[in-house]
Amino acid sequence: MLSKLESRILSAVSQHILIRYGVEIPVALEQPRQASFGEFALPVAFQLARQLKKAPRAIAEELVAELPTIDGVQSLEAAGGGYINLRLNREALCAAAIAPSAIAAAAGDGKVIVEHTNINPNKAAHIGHLRNAILGDTFVKMLRASGQNVEVQNYIDNTGVQVADVVVGFHYLEKMGQADVEALLAQEKFDYACWDLYARISQYYKDNPEALQWRRDTLHAIESGEGELAELGRIVADAIVECHMNTMWRLGIQYDVLPRESEILHLKFWASAFEQLKEQKAIYLETEGKNSGCWVMPGSAFDENREDEDSKVIVRSNGTVTYVGKDIAYQMWKFGLLGKDFYYQPFRTYSDGHPVFVSTASPDGAAAVSFGGGRKVFNVIDSRQSYLQDVVVAGLKALNYHAQAANSIHFSYEMVAMSPRACVEMGIELSAEDQAKPYVEVSGRKGLGVKADDLIDKLIDSALAEVGSRNADKTDDEKFAAASAIAIGALRYFMLKFTRNTVIAFDFQEALSFTGETGPYVQYGAVRSGKILLKAGDLPDYAAVLTGAVCARLLEDEGLWQHLLAVSRTDQAIAAALTAGEPAHLARFAFQLTQQYSSFYRDYPVIQESDAEKRAFLLWLTGQFRAQLDRTLHILGIQVPAFM
């Protein structure tokens, strides 16, 4: 609601300055430190001071006197060293909020692709993967809320060493065949079994380096797609992908398509990319030095501080392509630059009816859908991969795809590590070296980490204990549903409250907290407001009761005005978070909005209000709060339980 007014103010002010002083400067609008200063502040006089060689305070006073009246603005005032504080017309803002408004979604041109989750399908998902998926999913919802057409991809590396290692574990360590693995699969928690096995085989390699030959053999078999080892690889990867999809769906996270590495290999995506790279001389065949016999990208292409000799191998001397090479091909496909596409078949349909497809190599029985070909691509990958992401972008540039290179965005974030206390609580023994650190890196190879499903279960358990103690009258199913919503709310909020470049040192006590700045705090505010609306019975006809005069009278109350203001800032908050690319900003807004509501809740009893006009107004404000909070929570992927 406020965003329109804001742009009106900005254009009026900059226009006036242009005419009056003949200068064109970017005008900024801020929120004053104190609410008593007004609703907005213009620091523009400070900027003008230099150019006009005049005291900022004098300029501010001049502007206050000369600025034309702006629709919706009550008054202007020069303050402090040169601020212009600005008060809004309360009645006008209120009237605008009551009138139903059509929100014009700014439809973006072209498709935006967001790739996230991307967990190696060889073990259970852990807290690090949760951060990736929750961050990615929330960003997707932010984009969609702004009218963008978004395609969500979850890349499945089903032919890599990590899958191979688990296959090695089954085949060589456990001496298990296809039937044995399938029997294990039928039991619960296959991803947990693989988690342990992966840690074991990793340790085994350490103790018996000669066993690495098993990995090479297995990897080769998996890449060729033939034989028993390849079949085992398929079974493992497919089953684990199912597990991951289930885990993520518990958090409300969906995908549109699962492109798999096996199809990138079989459909020869790399061959097409290789041709283009050679043709454009983006890579060359090294004939001397340590990389002799390899196709390499010169170091200067992706890092200006590097020498050309400090190059990155794209194709190994044995003719196989590296991870980065495959990633360049995949990135090209995302932009539709490969001249190829996968075939697809349905993978599953979520309970809300949304289908997700998986890539296949064969046109037989393929679904009539297509993916990729985006205008802009966001890769949600942790910051440790930034070097490789740079190489991928350099590849696009070297191919003269400059627009695509500029639209390849590494949506990076810092890792989730384990706090020493969390390690102790899990009974993990740390090396002396690790103990000295402020936090320890999560490691699948070491089996060091908190599994996503375990954490969710733990959260549900403790939410259930709370819900149970407060709602004896509800059925078990109802209580479980509420506890689940609370648990997911707590988890998503926890992962989102940190800005992207903050390392999260995972701590059980913080993650399991339901008080203070948490998801449940916000959900609680929503539930309380919902209860009032429910108890109020039939809602009044707001447009009829809340006339301009009524609003003007009631909004003289500073508390009510501040509440209306807070609610009105939702649009801005959503837009600002998207611009900054920080879901954390939106999470914080949800918290602050709820804080505002909590004091409103205490100060203004709604149901027993005897003044009918005021009661209607309070009800309307309550509804406004709930509606705006619901919008925000929807983007954050947090549901409001029926009770709590």
Add this chain to the structure above:
RNA sequence: GCGCCCGUAGCUCAGCUGGAUAGAGCAUCUGGCUUCGAACCAGAGGGUCGGCCGUUCGAAUCGGUCCGGGCGCACCA
């Protein structure tokens, strides 16, 4: 060695393109449930924004430098 990130209250973190008295949560202390549910609210204490230079009307924010911590820099993915 080179590159990226971080250093703000006892702890965990915010602080938007430099702007008015640096903010939350947790923890500590005080007060508030016969009043729409206290997973809440009100209040108190607690900070040389890692150090030092610089840029400017103005710096937690920009630049330089030093100190401390993390992560990268493979013919692994």
